[in-house]
Amino acid sequence: MPDFQKSIDSIYKEVLESPDSSTVASYIPELASVESSKFGIHLIDTNQHNYAAGNSGEKFSVQSISKVLTLSMALGLIGEKIWRRVDVEPSGDPFNHLSLLEQENGIPRNPLINAGAIVIADILVTELENPKEDFLTYVRNLADDTSISYDEKVALSEKGTGFKNYAAANLLKSYGNLRNDVEDVLDFYFHQCSLSMSCKQLCDTFYLFMNRGRCKRDIGYLDINQIKRINALMLTCGFYDEAGEFAFEVGLPGKSGVGGGIVALLPNEFCVATWSPGLNKKGNSARGMQALERLTTMTELSIF
Numbered sequence: 652m653p654d655f656q657k658s659i660d661s662i663y664k665e666v667l668e669s670p671d672s673s674t675v676a677s678y679i680p681e682l683a684s685v686e687s688s689k690f691g692i693h694l695i696d697t698n699q700h701n702y703a704a705g706n707s708g709e710k711f712s713v714q715s716i717s718k719v720l721t722l723s724m725a726l727g728l729i730g731e732k733i734w735r736r737v738d739v740e741p742s743g744d745p746f747n748h749l750s751l752l753e754q755e756n757g758i759p760r761n762p763l764i765n766a767g768a769i770v771i772a773d774i775l776v777t778e779l780e781n782p783k784e785d786f787l788t789y790v791r792n793l794a795d796d797t798s799i800s801y802d803e804k805v806a807l808s809e810k811g812t813g814f815k816n817y818a819a820a821n822l823l824k825s826y827g828n829l830r831n832d833v834e835d836v837l838d839f840y841f842h843q844c845s846l847s848m849s850c851k852q853l854c855d856t857f858y859l860f861m862n863r864g865r866c867k868r869d870i871g872y873l874d875i876n877q878i879k880r881i882n883a884l885m886l887t888c889g890f891y892d893e894a895g896e897f898a899f900e901v902g903l904p905g906k907s908g909v910g911g912g913i914v915a916l917l918p919n920e921f922c923v924a925t926w927s928p929g930l931n932k933k934g935n936s937a938r939g940m941q942a943l944e945r946l947t948t949m950t951e952l953s954i955f
């Protein structure tokens with residue numbers, strides 16, 4: 652095993668010293684107020700040893716990272732039926748693009764772009780008795796951490812400016828691929844995106860995707876084939892129109908969010924999360940990508 656702490660310490664120094672031309676997301680007003688200089692990294696290995704640097708314990712808005720967690724909950728609840736309503740192909744488009752949705756008759760390209768995640772949110776709103784509470788409980792159980800919660804201010808802020816998501820939900824509804832009311836589904840979606848978590852909590856939550864479907868407490872949530880599918884989707888679709896670049900530079904399945912978080916994993920080895928709010932032009936954390944490229948290059952550990 653490489654000396655993860657040594658690698659993380661040197662990456663932390665290197666990343667903070669390099670020039671930064673990224674910008675913090677401002678289309679969700681509440682996200683614009685986050686300090687752009689924050690940077691944290693946390694890694695957990697299969698022996699549950701933890702390695703960290705910087706602001707790794709500070710909570711931030713996970714945004715689209717939550718799409719993996721809703722997908723995993725929905726897959727556990729209704730299984731393969733999901734794929735009748737959402738496809739598994741990379742879109743090559745930004746996360747909020749709508750053109751393909753029209754061309755492909757309301758079947759979103761994959762569950763990790765906004766339209767696909769809105770269909771998954773619709774499935775959960777149908778299946779769960781108390782959708783927001785039940786999903787939060789699911790995440791808390793995965794992480795074994797009851798301090799994880801929604802950030803109501805962020806959810807409300809996105810509700811006020813989420814016009815593209817309203818457009819996506821209405822388009823889905825017009826094609827018959829949304830069963831519940833647009834308002835109910837988007838209320839759930841804005842809340843899932845508003846989950847507030849630290850790099851450490853993300854590693855704890857995503858542990859099962861690295862550990863063949865078993866969470867940190869060794870409870871099985873998904874079988875190995877379901878985990879294979881989710882990891883494949885993270886690799887091919889986790890970074891929107893930059894998924895190729897992430898596979899090329901980093902070589903791990905992962906997922907980003909416009910709050911500046913990235914979580915990535917090497918099956919049966921480790922799970923790592925970074926947070927730096929400055930985004931590149933494709934909406935992915937610039938320093939997070941840089942840090943993860945350094946990590947897999949330095950340790951020579953990637954899926955390739």
Ligand code: GLN
Pocket residue numbers: 713714715716746747765809816844907908909910934
């Ligand atoms: N809540 C955000 C949105 O729907 C999530 C986008 C993201 O993190 N890429 O626009």
